[in-house]
Amino acid sequence: MHINRLTALLVSLLFVAVIVTGVFGTSWNTVSELPENPADPSNIEGIGMLIFTQYVVPFEVLSIVLLASLIGAIYMAKGEGNR
Amino acid sequence: MTAIPLTFYLGLAALLFSIGLYGIMTHKSGIRMIMCIELMLNSANLNLVAFSSYTDTLHGQVFAIFSIALAAAEAAVGFAIFMAIYRMHDKINLDELNILRW
Amino acid sequence: MVKTALEEFAFLIPLLPALAFAITFFFGRKMPSGGAIVPILAIAASFVISFMITLGLLANPEEVVNQSYSWFAVLNIGILIDPLAAVMLSMVSFVSLLIHIYAVSYMSHDPGRARYFAETALFTAAMLSLILSDNILQLFVSWELVGLCSYLLIGFWFEKPSAAAAAKKAFLTTRIGDVMFLTGIIVLTSDLLKVAGGFQEGVYLLRFDEIFSYIPQLSALQLNVFGFEISHLTIITLLFFGGAVGKSGQFPLHVWLPDAMEGPTTVSALIHAATMVTAGVYLVARTFPMFIAAPDSLMVVAYFGGFTALFAGTMGIVMNDLKRVLAFSTISQLGYMMLGLGLGTAIGLEAVGISLFHLINHAFFKALLFLCAGSVIHAVGTQDMRELGGVGKVMPITAATMTIAALALAGFGIPGTSIGTSGFMSKDPIIEAAYLFGEHSSNWIPYIFSIAAALLTSIYIFRLIFMTFTGKPRSNYHGHESPAIMTIPLSILALFALVFGAFTRTGFMNFLEETFANSFVNLDIGNLAGIGRNELVEAGGHEPLIVLWLPLIVALAGLAIAFVIYYLRAVKLGALASMKNPVYRLLYNRYYQHQIYTEFFSIGVVYGVIAFLTQVVDVIVDSIVEGIGIITVGVGEELRKIQTGVVQTYATAVIAGVSLLIILIKLIMEVL
Numbered sequence: 143m144h145i146n147r148l149t150a151l152l153v154s155l156l157f158v159a160v161i162v163t164g165v166f167g168t169s170w171n172t173v174s175e176l177p178e179n180p181a182d183p184s185n186i187e188g189i190g191m192l193i194f195t196q197y198v199v200p201f202e203v204l205s206i207v208l209l210a211s212l213i214g215a216i217y218m219a220k221g222e223g224n225r
Numbered sequence: 226m227t228a229i230p231l232t233f234y235l236g237l238a239a240l241l242f243s244i245g246l247y248g249i250m251t252h253k254s255g256i257r258m259i260m261c262i263e264l265m266l267n268s269a270n271l272n273l274v275a276f277s278s279y280t281d282t283l284h285g286q287v288f289a290i291f292s293i294a295l296a297a298a299e300a301a302v303g304f305a306i307f308m309a310i311y312r313m314h315d316k317i318n319l320d321e322l323n324i325l326r327w
Numbered sequence: 328m329v330k331t332a333l334e335e336f337a338f339l340i341p342l343l344p345a346l347a348f349a350i351t352f353f354f355g356r357k358m359p360s361g362g363a364i365v366p367i368l369a370i371a372a373s374f375v376i377s378f379m380i381t382l383g384l385l386a387n388p389e390e391v392v393n394q395s396y397s398w399f400a401v402l403n404i405g406i407l408i409d410p411l412a413a414v415m416l417s418m419v420s421f422v423s424l425l426i427h428i429y430a431v432s433y434m435s436h437d438p439g440r441a442r443y444f445a446e447t448a449l450f451t452a453a454m455l456s457l458i459l460s461d462n463i464l465q466l467f468v469s470w471e472l473v474g475l476c477s478y479l480l481i482g483f484w485f486e487k488p489s490a491a492a493a494a495k496k497a498f499l500t501t502r503i504g505d506v507m508f509l510t511g512i513i514v515l516t517s518d519l520l521k522v523a524g525g526f527q528e529g530v531y532l533l534r535f536d537e538i539f540s541y542i543p544q545l546s547a548l549q550l551n552v553f554g555f556e557i558s559h560l561t562i563i564t565l566l567f568f569g570g571a572v573g574k575s576g577q578f579p580l581h582v583w584l585p586d587a588m589e590g591p592t593t594v595s596a597l598i599h600a601a602t603m604v605t606a607g608v609y610l611v612a613r614t615f616p617m618f619i620a621a622p623d624s625l626m627v628v629a630y631f632g633g634f635t636a637l638f639a640g641t642m643g644i645v646m647n648d649l650k651r652v653l654a655f656s657t658i659s660q661l662g663y664m665m666l667g668l669g670l671g672t673a674i675g676l677e678a679v680g681i682s683l684f685h686l687i688n689h690a691f692f693k694a695l696l697f698l699c700a701g702s703v704i705h706a707v708g709t710q711d712m713r714e715l716g717g718v719g720k721v722m723p724i725t726a727a728t729m730t731i732a733a734l735a736l737a738g739f740g741i742p743g744t745s746i747g748t749s750g751f752m753s754k755d756p757i758i759e760a761a762y763l764f765g766e767h768s769s770n771w772i773p774y775i776f777s778i779a780a781a782l783l784t785s786i787y788i789f790r791l792i793f794m795t796f797t798g799k800p801r802s803n804y805h806g807h808e809s810p811a812i813m814t815i816p817l818s819i820l821a822l823f824a825l826v827f828g829a830f831t832r833t834g835f836m837n838f839l840e841e842t843f844a845n846s847f848v849n850l851d852i853g854n855l856a857g858i859g860r861n862e863l864v865e866a867g868g869h870e871p872l873i874v875l876w877l878p879l880i881v882a883l884a885g886l887a888i889a890f891v892i893y894y895l896r897a898v899k900l901g902a903l904a905s906m907k908n909p910v911y912r913l914l915y916n917r918y919y920q921h922q923i924y925t926e927f928f929s930i931g932v933v934y935g936v937i938a939f940l941t942q943v944v945d946v947i948v949d950s951i952v953e954g955i956g957i958i959t960v961g962v963g964e965e966l967r968k969i970q971t972g973v974v975q976t977y978a979t980a981v982i983a984g985v986s987l988l989i990i991l992i993k994l995i996m997e998v999l
Contacts, residue, residue, distance in 0.1 A: 150250035153979055154243045156986045161239035164989070165232050170279070188283045189290070197287055204294055211298035215305035246982060250975050258974075319974060 234275035241268035255307045255317040259300060266296045334392045336376050337406050340416060341456035343369035348449040355441030362441055363431045366448035370427060373455060374420035381413040385834075388841035395461060395531055403531035407461030411683065411842040414835070415458045415609060418687045422601040422694045423451040425816040429698050430593040432812045433705055437591075443483060447597060450476035454602040458609065462533040463512055466613070470508065470574070470606060474501050477603050480594040481587045490589035497583035504573015504580055508610075511566030518545055518559050535613070536848045542620045542855060560621040567614055568628055575607025575661045578635040585654040592701030595650060599657040600694035605686050608664045612679050616843055619671050620855040629669025633761070633776035636662030640783030644790065649700045649710040652791050653693070656736065659780055660689045666773055667757040673764040676843065676852045680836040681760060685753035687835075688828050692735040692750055695820035699729035702809045702817065703795060712794040719796030721807060724814045726796040728821040733792050735824040737785040737882045742875040752828025754781070755878050762874045781878050785885020793893035 193201050241264055248261030270289045277285025307317045314321070347369035355362030380392060388410055395405030408416065427447065434440040453476055457469035482494025512533075519532050522544035531537060548559035571577070576584035587598055598604060611618060611628060618624045636659045643655035664682045671678030702725045703718055704710045719726035731748070738754040740747015758781065761774040808814070843850045 147251055150247050150979065153250065153983045153986070154247040157246060157982050158239055158243040160986045160989050161242070162236050165235040165239060170231055185283060185286070189286055192283050192287045193290070197291075200291065204291055208294060208298050211302050215301040218302075218305035219308045246978070250979050322972075 231275060231279045235272060238268040238271040238275070241265070241271065253318045255303075255310070255319050258319065259303045259307075262303075263296060263300065266292065334380065334394075337380065337392050337394065337408060337459070340373045340376050340420070340459060341452045343372050344448045344452035344455065348445050348452060351441060351448060352445035355445055358441075360431055360435065360440070361444050363427065363434075363444045366444050366451075367424065367427045367431075369448065370420055370424045370451055373451075374417065374424050377413065377416035377420050377455075380408055381417045384408070384410055384413050385838060388838060389845045391845050391847045393461060393847050395534065397531075402464055402533060403462055404465050405461035405531075405534065406459050407535065407847060408459055409842050409845060409847060410838045411609075411612060411679065412458050414683065414687060414839070415605070416455060418690050419451065419454050419458065419601045419605075422690050422820075423447075423454075423597060425820060426593050426596050426601070426694060426698065429596075429701070429813050429816040430591075432810050433593050433701055434591065439483070443480075443591065443594075446476055446479050446483070447594070450480060450597060450602050454606065457606055461535060462531060463515070463535070463538065463614075464533050466610070467508060467512055470570070470610075471505065473603055473606055474498065474505060474574075477501070477587070477598055480597070481590040483590050483594060487589065493583075493586035493589035496586050500580050500583040501573040504570045504607075507566045507573070508570025511563050511570065514559065514566065515545075515563045518548055518563070522548070538614075539616045539843075539848050539850055542617060545617075546620055558621060560617060561624050564614065564618045564621040564624040565627060567610060567617075568624065568631075571607030571610045571665075572631065573607070574610070575604045575665065576635075576658045577607070577631050577661065577665060578638050581635065581639065581658045584658055585651050588648070588650040588654055592650065592697055592704055595654070596694045596697035596701065599654070599697060600690040604657060604661055605690065608661065608668065608682065608686055611665070611668050612683055615668065615671065615676075615679050616848075616850050616852065616855050618668070619675070619852060625669045625672040627669070629666055629672065629764075629773050632662045632665025632667070632669050633773040633780075634662070635659070636666060636780035637776045637783070638662075640780045640787065643787035644783060646787075647712050649703065649712055649715070649791065649795065650697070652712075652787055653696050653700060656696070656784065656788065657689075657693055659784060660685070660693065660736070662780065663754060663757050663777065664689070666777060667760065670757070670760040670764050670773065672856075673767050674760050675856060676840055677836065678760065679842060680839040681753065681756040683839055684828075684832070684835050685757060688735070688749035688753040688824070691820055691827060692732040692748075692824040695728060695732040695817060695824050696736065698813070698817055698820065699725050699732065702813055705813075706807055706809060712791065715795045715800075716798040717796070717800045722796075722809070724808060724817065728814075728817040729796070730792055731821045732824050733788045735828075736788050737885065738781065738878055739882055740829075740879065742879060747829060749824055749826070749828030751879075752832050755875075758878050759874060778877060778881060782881040782885050785882040786889050789886050789889035790893050793889055797894055 245261040245264035245268065248264065249258055252258055252261065270292055273285040273289045273292070277283060277289070310322065311317050344366060347366040350365050351358075351362040355365070358364070384391065391410075392406060392408035395403045398404050427444070430443070430447070434443055437443065450473065453469050453472035457466055457473060460466040460469060478494050478498040481497050482490050484490045485494070515538070516533065519538065519541055520526070522541050523530070523532060523537075526532075542560065545563070546558050546560045549556045550559060550562065551557075573580045584599075584604070588595055590598075618628065639655045639658035639662060643652050643659060646652045646655060664686050667682030667685060668678050674681075700710070703715070703722065706722060706725075707715065707718060709715065735748035735750035738748065738751040740751030740755070742755065758774070758777045761777045765771040765774040843852065
């Protein structure tokens with residue numbers, strides 16, 4: 143069964159309308175201006191520090207997930223016929 | 226300098242998400258659907274990075290990196306599944322794969 | 328009212344055996360000899376408490392034990408130990424205790440003995456709680472519990488089809504009586520609400536003192552049936568008597584009692600002596616003021632009792648199964664008790680005394696008879712009297728005690744003195760009361776019934792003794808005397824069967840006269856009898872000498888007949904006791920009760936009606952059920968097409984749903 147384009151368009155527009163109304167109607171509890179750090183505009187160092195200190199366990203888990211999906215993908219894509 | 230408000234980023238993310246949604250709803254090809262899913266995932270990443278910047282912490286950006294890695298894994302597995310399906314059916318039109326219904 | 332410390336423990340009387348049930352039921356298998364020690368100790372404690380309370384009451388019969396607690400609405404739970412309950416409690420716990428001790432040996436080879444001891448403990452607990460109920464509803468609850476336990480115990484060897492059938496028969500037959508009893512309680516409650524003017528706080532409407540205080544008003548309520556004015560009290564009491572008929576095995580609901588032999592012999596002893604069949608007699612005795620105030624009720628009780636005594640006796644003389652003879656003997660003796668109560672129409676409150684006295688004495692000698700029979704069966708391995716004979720040589724103690732029990736059952740004693748077995752001391756007053764009644768109202772039927780039943784009693788019990796214990800063995804068996812743990816309870820019971828009646832006769836009667844005149848209820852029985860239009864006669868004692876001696880004469884005649892036929896074998900009964908003789912055939916087939924009750928009534932009528940109703944119901948219910956099924960399937964057939972199996976459809980539905988939900992919540996929050 144196929145969703146016709148008009149229905150899909152209507153649902154998408156409804157969704158975007160709801161979300162955008164929600165976004166613009168909310169007062170976000172954040173800094174109002176984008177913070178600037180002229181001395182070091184890059185934050186790669188900070189991200190690296192976080193990954194290897196606080197988030198080291200999720201990082202390791204992620205590496206295992208990637209390995210597993212790699213093996214799985216190779217196995218499935220290879221198929222049984224041409225091993 | 227007048228910075229772009231946070232809500233603009235969120236609105237852009239919502240727009241991206243809806244485009245991906247529209248794509249999923251209308252397309253039959255598995256490859257296109259995976260591309261649309263990537264679009265939706267990236268709109269979520271955009272949200273993460275935007276909030277991360279506007280709250281002056283880096284945690285959101287770390288999560289965005291994780292989620293990009295997971296998206297890669299998901300795409301790899303997804304394409305592998307489609308290859309298996311293609312071998313069985315000679316096409317990857319998902320709306321014809323309805324043997325599990327009823 | 329001075330509260331002694333002992334009364335505070337009255338609630339333990341039924342509670343201890345109930346706890347013993349729980350302990351034995353769950354842990355008995357791991358204990359030595361099936362955990363028998365737990366119920367024995369519990370029942371011994373119950374007996375000690377009951378006996379102490381009885382002694383206290385004997386000293387001061389006015390001060391009965393009564394504790395009532397509110398249950399809900401106008402109902403209460405409570406304890407009432409008046410002279411009537413006290414003697415019953417002591418007897419039940421005592422006999423049950425001896426039977427439990429005996430059963431340690433009797434059941435020693437049975438793998439299910441933990442279950443046996445648990446169930447007998449519950450049986451005893453239920454009976455004890457029945458006795459000390461102070462209101463009719465609690466009595467009914469315990470009554471049902473007794474019925475359940477009898478079902479479990481009769482079907483103790485449930486792997487035997489005959490035992491399972493007997494258990495079912497006992498349960499279903501007593502159920503007829505139970506339904507009548509419950510109907511009686513319902514009628515009584517609605518009438519009480521009518522005469523008492525609805526619910527009142529703090530008044531326990533179904534407590535016996537409240538019921539008794541409303542007797543005149545209840546009696547005034549009339550119901551018109553086919554032009555006859557019938558007092559509500561008569562209806563209620565007859566319904567109660569219907570319950571008693573079922574429980575106490577009176578005609579026509581006695582059919583379950585002989586079949587109840589399928590359980591272990593100790594269970595038969597419990598059922599017949601202590602814990603079950605006496606409940607019906609106790610119910611009538613407990614509500615005796617209602618019976619005496621209701622016109623005609625006691626006459627019905629007397630006729631049913633007298634007829635049952637005779638009817639069961641005729642069947643008793645042809646049975647060949649040891650235990651069945653005793654079963655019919657029990658029915659017959661229960662008939663005597665009912666007859667005794669029914670004679671209250673002439674002798675007033677004394678009827679409770681003589682009936683309960685016979686109940687207690689009967690409990691001793693009937694328990695003894697059953698335990699002796701169990702001893703024989705345990706040792707010899709058969710219960711068919713035609714295969715026995717000469718057992719007296721190998722089992723002297725059993726033979727001696729059983730002979731004592733037989734003498735007590737037949738009622739041997741010297742009239743006019745206090746020398747005699749307990750059966751004599753209690754059965755003769757009933758027969759004399761029947762004579763008094765006959766003299767008073769020129770209605771000799773109860774007297775004739777009771778004398779004829781006495782003759783039959785003597786014949787069948789000595790037939791049993793002679794066939795079992797004397798003569799030469801008629802089959803190969805290897806008997807041996809039972810161990811001491813079995814013979815000691817036998818000896819104790821034999822002692823009681825022999826002398827209990829002689830020692831306690833007058834004291835017992837006077838004690839029970841206090842049942843309805845004390846701090847709990849204080850009733851003028853003569854006045855109540857006037858309400859029921861029963862004319863009481865003045866105290867007896869003017870009977871001609873022949874009346875006093877006749878019971879003994881017929882007992883001796885019965886002994887002589889049994890001696891001639893079954894010991895000397897002087898008279899050949901071949902022609903008489905054969906299937907060609909229609910009377911013998913009728914008796915041997917127990918008046919074709921099985922054919923009438925089971926095959927005609929149960930299978931023919933009840934099954935037929937049920938089968939017809941089933942077909943009717945099938946058509947109606949089936950069309951409803953199948954209609955629901957067809958509708959469900961049809962709706963499902965259409966609705967499942969929503970499930971396309973295509974991912975996009977689901978995704979669209981989810982997104983649209985979420986969006987609409989958010990809008991909805993937003994709108995609701997706006998409104999609020």
